[in-house]
Amino acid sequence: MTLKEIAIFKHFIADKDLRKPFCKVYRASHDFAKLPVLVEDFFPTVEPLAVILSSMRVCAVNSTFGYDFWQDLHQDWKIYYNKIMASNFLSQDDGRLERLEGFYSILRENWNDKEKPWRYEDKTTACIRLGLPPIEESPAKDDEPTDTSETVPQEEKAPADPLADFEFLDAPEKQWTRLNRGDASLNFRSGSFKLTFNRYDSDDVYACRMTYVRLAKNKAGDLCLIFSRSNGIRITFATSGRNGKNLTINSKKLTVQIRTLLNITQEYTIIRINGITSQSDYIIYKLSKQ
Numbered sequence: 001m002t003l004k005e006i007a008i009f010k011h012f013i014a015d016k017d018l019r020k021p022f023c024k025v026y027r028a029s030h031d032f033a034k035l036p037v038l039v040e041d042f043f044p045t046v047e048p049l050a051v052i053l054s055s056m057r058v059c060a061v062n063s064t065f066g067y068d069f070w071q072d073l074h075q076d077w078k079i080y081y082n083k084i085m086a087s088n089f090l091s092q093d094d095g096r097l098e099r100l101e102g103f104y105s106i107l108r109e110n111w112n113d114k115e116k117p118w119r120y121e122d123k124t125t126a127c128i129r130l131g132l133p134p135i136e137e138s139p140a141k142d143d144e145p146t147d148t149s150e151t152v153p154q155e156e157k158a159p160a161d162p163l164a165d166f167e168f169l170d171a172p173e174k175q176w177t178r179l180n181r182g183d184a185s186l187n188f189r190s191g192s193f194k195l196t197f198n199r200y201d202s203d204d205v206y207a208c209r210m211t212y213v214r215l216a217k218n219k220a221g222d223l224c225l226i227f228s229r230s231n232g233i234r235i236t237f238a239t240s241g242r243n244g245k246n247l248t249i250n251s252k253k254l255t256v257q258i259r260t261l262l263n264i265t266q267e268y269t270i271i272r273i274n275g276i277t278s279q280s281d282y283i284i285y286k287l288s289k290q
Contacts, residue, residue: 003097003107003130005048005081010106011204012080015275018073019109019117021065022056027114029057038112040129048081080279087280099135100126102207105200120181120200179246182274184287186255188267193252196238201273202247205283206237215254223261224276227283262289 001009013022026039035055036042046054056070063069096102100123108126111117120126123135179185179198187194197205205227212232216224227235233254237245249255258264262271270290277284 001043001046001048001051003104003132006043007097007104007107008081008084009043009048009051009077010109010111011103011275011278012077014106014109014118015278016073017274017276019111023111023114023117025056025059025065025070028059029055033057040110040112049078052077083280096207098132099123100132102203105203118181179270182272183270184273186258186264186269186271188255188259193250193255195249195251195255195258197247197273199246201275201285202237202245204275204278205235205247206245208278208280208283210283211235213249213254215257222276223258223287225273225285225287227285228281258287262287264289 013019023039026035026042029035030037030039030042033055036045039055042055043051052070052074056067059066059070097104097107100108105120107130108120108123109118110121110126110129113119121129126132127134179196181198181200183198184201185194185196187196208227210227210229211234212228212230213235214226214228214232216226218224226232233249233251236248236250238248258271264271272288272290273285274288275283276286
């Protein structure tokens with residue numbers, strides 16, 4: 001697979017929350033199937049539509065993730081892959097792959113990591129692993145403002161914290177946090193009715209050229225946001241420093257519905273967003289409380 005095809009496959013598996021099961025079965029199968037020990041070394045050696053069936057070879061008896069499961073997933077993968085390749089949003093060479101941004105930021109996930117395959121490597125490390133030219137990274141900026149003070153050189157810092165013995169009983173009026181992948185902020189402060197995505201998931205939605213969103217529930221009762229190119233509430237992308245844009249939904253009706261359905265009482269809170277389906281015409285995220 002090419003790097004583009006690996007990114008497509010990782011999105012497919014991540015959308016179904018199957019990273020750890022896939023990697024676990026791969027580790028059990030690689031010796032029998034005579035494949036590379038590390039799954040990241042395997043990806044560049046296999047054809048896209050053979051990636052599942054050629055690697056999911058040793059499955060536990062009566063396991064949820066048995067051979068029939070991977071056979072069915074292979075059929076879903078073929079449909080997903082062909083739809084992505086039939087669309088044209090990957091055809092434009094705008095440098096996102098080389099910068100590991102947007103849709104291609106998922107390549108920073110190192111699936112050799114047994115415990116946290118979804119964890120992002122820094123871009124320099126990821127470039128070395130992927131065989132890409134190194135990226136000069138600027139100091140990261142938070143997606144949302146953070147109160148900072150001037151950094152004191154290490155040698156000038158006091159040897160002990162004079163406030164260490166105090167238990168603070170108040171809380172800051174404003175508390176801004178960095179939004180990581182899978183996070184979104186729900187903000188009702190100062191008359192706001194705003195939902196803001198982290199820049200990583202924002203890049204994914206932006207790369208697919210989605211412009212509208214609707215709130216819905218699936219048959220399982222999950223609260224979901226469905227992004228598309230037509231129908232619904234218009235979304236915007238607010239600039240977030242030099243590091244990209246944040247998807248923003250300004251809608252009193254939608255944000256109040258989310259707060260009510262998730263039973264949220266805070267004026268500002270972080271909720272979880274989990275991508276469960278991604279097609280050429282829509283992207284679906286499940287919403288939940290942290």
